[in-house]
Amino acid sequence: MAVAAETVPVDSFEEIISQESWRPLVINVAELESDDLMRAKTVQFIGAVALGENVITSEVRSAKAWSLQDAIHEAANGNHEARKMTETNVKTDVVERTLKAGHVIDVPMEIGRDGEIRQYGQSAADIQANSLRFATKDPQMRARTEVETRNMFRIQEALSQGLLEEYNFVVFSRAADDMPESAMQEAGFFTDTMSCAIQKTGLADGQLQVESAFVAGKKSWDAPRHDGETMGRVGDMLGIDLHDKTATQLLDTPLLIHKSLMPNGVIDVVQIYDNAAGDTFFGQAKPREDYVGYGQKCREREASFEPRVQAITRQLIAKAHEINSPQAACTWLNKLSQKEMLEHSIQDKTIDARVFGVEAAFRIEHARYFYERGDMARVEQAVTQAQQVAHSYSCAGGVGGEGAAGEEEGESSNSVPDDCEFVSEECPKCHAKKVKTVVKRGKYYGACGCVG
Numbered sequence: 001m002a003v004a005a006e007t008v009p010v011d012s013f014e015e016i017i018s019q020e021s022w023r024p025l026v027i028n029v030a031e032l033e034s035d036d037l038m039r040a041k042t043v044q045f046i047g048a049v050a051l052g053e054n055v056i057t058s059e060v061r062s063a064k065a066w067s068l069q070d071a072i073h074e075a076a077n078g079n080h081e082a083r084k085m086t087e088t089n090v091k092t093d094v095v096e097r098t099l100k101a102g103h104v105i106d107v108p109m110e111i112g113r114d115g116e117i118r119q120y121g122q123s124a125a126d127i128q129a130n131s132l133r134f135a136t137k138d139p140q141m142r143a144r145t146e147v148e149t150r151n152m153f154r155i156q157e158a159l160s161q162g163l164l165e166e167y168n169f170v171v172f173s174r175a176a177d178d179m180p181e182s183a184m185q186e187a188g189f190f191t192d193t194m195s196c197a198i199q200k201t202g203l204a205d206g207q208l209q210v211e212s213a214f215v216a217g218k219k220s221w222d223a224p225r226h227d228g229e230t231m232g233r234v235g236d237m238l239g240i241d242l243h244d245k246t247a248t249q250l251l252d253t254p255l256l257i258h259k260s261l262m263p264n265g266v267i268d269v270v271q272i273y274d275n276a277a278g279d280t281f282f283g284q285a286k287p288r289e290d291y292v293g294y295g296q297k298c299r300e301r302e303a304s305f306e307p308r309v310q311a312i313t314r315q316l317i318a319k320a321h322e323i324n325s326p327q328a329a330c331t332w333l334n335k336l337s338q339k340e341m342l343e344h345s346i347q348d349k350t351i352d353a354r355v356f357g358v359e360a361a362f363r364i365e366h367a368r369y370f371y372e373r374g375d376m377a378r379v380e381q382a383v384t385q386a387q388q389v390a391h392s393y394s395c396a397g398g399v400g401g402e403g404a405a406g407e408e409e410g411e412s413s414n415s416v417p418d419d420c421e422f423v424s425e426e427c428p429k430c431h432a433k434k435v436k437t438v439v440k441r442g443k444y445y446g447a448c449g450c451v452g
Helices: 010-019 035-050 058-063 068-076 080-098 124-134 139-160 181-187 227-238 247-251 266-277 291-318 326-347 358-372 376-389
Strands: 026-028 103-108 117-119 167-173 196-204 207-215 255-258 420-426 433-440 443-446
Touching: 035 124, 035 139, 068 080, 068 291, 068 326, 080 103, 080 291, 080 326, 103 266, 103 291, 117 124, 117 139, 124 139, 124 326, 139 167, 139 247, 167 247, 196 266, 207 266, 227 266, 266 291, 291 326, 326 358, 326 376, 358 376, 358 433
Parallel strands: none
Antiparallel strands: 026 255, 103 207, 167 196, 167 255, 196 207, 420 433, 433 443
8 A cells, every 4th residue: 555655634624625616525425316226226136135046147156266165165176366365354354353443454355357346256246145145133233234235336336437536435334332232242342442443445556445444432441432422523524424323324324535635545534533532542542653654563463463364274275175154164264263363362462362252361361471481381271271261253243143162062171270370461351450360270360359
């Protein structure tokens, strides 16, 4: 991604927009005259999927793998493009599973000869059809999936009309606000951050570019949600009314933002979000950093994941003979991704141990303590325990609707290392910092009063 020397000062956005006289710099896509057609196409598409009709073109179907299951099987047969598609699925999963806020990820896309948006040959329509077929049946999550389908048609229309030459298509996907927290957690939302994904789709040098930034909807784990009010103020800064919209309604209100307002891509919208929220960085109560420089840090952090991405990809391909359905492909991806990234988190403290669940977080802190002291035998024991109780998720409401579970039922999680004491960076339950923790007979006793 080309990086401009300086970001556009966010405080000047309203002035820039107010001075625009011959074209709008920000467009509410849902208010375009063509959106009625997009809504009609969505209804027809959803109906066809529900009836089991083949909604994918025969050319796409015959030419390329069209699901993760098929990609894994084709990769096992030596198909290089199918392997790249598998790697992309894995990379996206490990990022979404471990980095719930404060990260930007690029997703490669391409434009087919027929003008259809694809990813390693898999059409956007095919991706969305699979989401509709295999996503959770929860009505709130189903509604979000249907809106995402409509946005797929809207992006395709913006591309065909040439709008993506001058504008970026921006979508705001907040954590659900129509479900109790227990249901949100079951659906895969990380409620400690109530994260919002800001996704930008645009053309750069003739190539389709998709970026997603993950920002928090809470300034800290115990703070109230601010994302709804923040998005209202973001709308004010952009000249669009986004006040009092539910999370699903906001998802259904994509914007076309002129590229002059986003010289650095999605990171500029993150800066708008932070200014709207107040004293935050990526939505959290943290000291601000240079946004463009931080984007580079995100790329470096992803690069550190690459050995794990390759390990998961190899294991998935090796298990091709066991993967006989799209659900099985997701189940194995969940299980392998959780295992590898939990192990990675022992050395990488930028990963919040709580993303693997509170029970696992104590054991991860335990393993980190022993890792720093070079006691690898105890590290291995603590990691084994953490794997047995871990529960983590990538995107909420994904295929299968379930996170990765730990080891098979029947394996004991009580084979705890000898009793010990260590200082936990943060208590996974009350979030107190630098907590002296004692382990006795498999129980973790924090000086803060928490027991795990």
